[in-house]
Amino acid sequence: MTSTHAPDTASAWPTHSPEFIGDLEGDAAALAEYAATCEALLSQLPPKQDRDASQQSLADAVFGASRDARRSFLARHTEAVYDALTAGRSRYLRLPELVHAAADRFPGLVPTRAQMESEYARIQAERDGREMDQGIFCGAVLHSRAAGTHLIEAMLLPTPRSLELLDEFRAAGRVELASLLVERHGSAAHVTFRNAHCLNAEDNQLIADMETAVDLVLLDDQVRVGLLRGGEVDHPRYEGRRVFSAGINLKDLRNGAISFVEFLMGRELGYINKMFRGLLVNPSGHMWSDRATQKPWIGAVDAFAIGGGMQLLLVMDRVITEEGAYFSLPAAEEGIVPGLGNLRLTRLTGARHARQVILGGRRVRMTDPEARLLCDDIVPAPDMEEAIELAIRELSAPAVAANRRMLNLAEEPLDQFREYMAEFAVTQVVRAYSDDVLAKVERRWQRSRSKEGGLK
Template sequence: MRHSDPLTTAETLRSATALGFRGDLDEDAADLAAHVTRCEDILAELPARADRNAAQQERAQHALDTARAVRRHFLALHTEGVYDRLTQVRSRHVRLPSLVFAAADTFPGLVPTREQMAVEARCIQAEKDGREIDQGIFCAALLRSAGAGRHLIDAMLMPTPRALDLIDEFRAHGRSELDTLLLERRGQAAHVTFRNTDCLNAEDNRLISDMETAVDLALLDDQVRVGVLRGGEVDHPKYRGRRVFSAGINLKDLRNGAISLVDFLLGRELGYISKIHRGLLVDTYAAAWSDRTLQKPWIGVVDTFAIGGGMQLLLVMDRVIAEEGAYVSLPAAEEGIVPGLGNLRLTRHLGARLARQVILGGRRIAMTDPEARLVCDDIVPAAGMDEAVGRAVRELGVPAVAANRQMLSLAEEPLDLFREYLAEFAVAQVSRAYSDDVLAKVERRWQRSQAPR
């Protein structure tokens, strides 16, 4: 394979960093496209990441970093102009996955194309060039903009097309079976049971999609007043036949490159978790938040454990019921990643010192610990779980609860605080997902899982 002359490559990269945009969106977009094309030409002359030697990887990384610097420069000037172009001056609400690829089509070089992302999707995480980092730069810029960010949050709070297709059937029958969960209406409650049984109800791309559909259906159904989340029985040899709330992010999928930034890492926060916390957006023109959204109280039911993303979910629940032998943990620092919005929300539940012990030190909180009362409302024997859930449904089904929990949510986490945090999370999380220490940890864990038992 022929490679670029080193001097030519260096000159190309130096010219990139010196590129000065003039402030006109279309002219600067053309310059961006031309410059990123030069960086892509350098990458195209190199082998795939898995086959590069050290010098080749250094050259590739330099090209990637340079293109990213130019994208940041362009977005610093044109974020709102780009967003307005993509949404017809905010007259259209476009969900994040579609928005990212529309940006690739409309502003070449700004974010990876579908084809580039498809190539990456065929690789394990360690063998990717990390093009999701470029998506993260774009998403963070949108969320840093008050105008674009709020409009994007609105778009992600709207019902999904899949839920709108299923709502009539759910209203009629009170049941919807999705790939990774079961949604059932029992009385005035919608019970969501996780059934990702082969991985301890860990979250993956499928579960995130199914969860958003289920939350939409529960919020759209007028017969439902309360939502209930609970883990189903799992297949794992250690816990077979027992209910497990959630093991958090599926680290095997992370190792295999199957955890996406847009659909999973950002999609869960802007999608189903945000809908649980803030409600479903049904009227974009109403002035009052209470008129714009459908909101209902939610109950989290913890059997066995709630780890990582499972514990994060509890932080937006209105009532948490746990069995006496259960525990919760948020081992983000140990895994090397950022625990979603856990860093934003955990302090107001636990206080600063204990939150640091949980997030930075990996401390578990058992239901026998006094601190468990800061996370859970009711701690009951396993035999009393169903009765406790029924009691909580009755108490939270009172009409005034929805209005009051809405005001609590607004007071605890203003929309702009959420938006600004998520902008920084978009960059921090995707960078950690491609860091050497995380890649090494998930590889070691995967290798242990493949060893003969």
């Protein structure tokens, strides 16, 4: 039976944190024992939503101490742990597989599947934030040049789902996924968001579908250019109109349906990085040009590109917008980090303007002079199709792919990306569980329920 009071810390709390000496197996055993003691103490507490102040204070102390132990362990053993999980970097594990393997091989290092299933059954505010332990692990792996580079390459490989659908796409030139549509028209593949119920906002399903779509575009030899555009939505204000993207689905974030590994890390290391760096099709090759296939991408923005939608435009080779559109990265309002926007926006617009957008919430309208730093063509809505076709013809030129690869190499070297992602892994997951973020998404959810008559 769960206790209704905080346990006696004098008898339950470990006398000291483990002292790691540099021996992997011995230190792993010490960590496992310490983590088990911490978990035994936590198991005596009620669920988070039922704890009183003293119980929550104890839980915070236990989680904090166990996380310090994990950081200390990883400071000594990150590369050895990664090599143990990947057979000396001879196996490529995608991030979800890597995290699960770490839980099995090194007990106490990251949450178990059962612990995460228990977390996923609750809304974000009622969780203990075990994803933060996953963030500590991911950050440590990415901080290591050897392990981090190998993980990045693992995430650039085609997914099993895309390989299963490849023959169908090559034959039919069309694949319909749950939240988007991929169609080949001539030399271009049109990827269209179809999350109509939420203004094409990003959720776990869309992230998974986008990676499949990007893989198909990059694997199909008949495709020379990828086009990303929002489909028509059913929101009363925009009904029947195309909308590019409303960014992260904040309702899903509040309800605990935005995962750290699959969404927050997966989109950056997965499909967006594939758009930017290409798809790894020959891991044993020497030069990157021999190992990966890359193609130029066009972003066509109708109505607006908010948050994650705007982040996508920062890796596009051509951005076309209708005259009335606007961009924004409302990081200050949402309270989370806008993906790689902090890294990529500055080099396009300059540091001062980037701070106005990210820290101050400034919207970029197509009538603003700075809009020209973020897009190539601003056209009346009726002229969007013509502008898109012209861009496809121009970017289909044979030398485009090679030159965009060299531009991207100069603008964002792999080590710069890896080091940013190492910090992002820890910072973003902490922000996702911060009190101010939880309060903001709850207020927005309550307002939404009020508007919808409490039906959702």
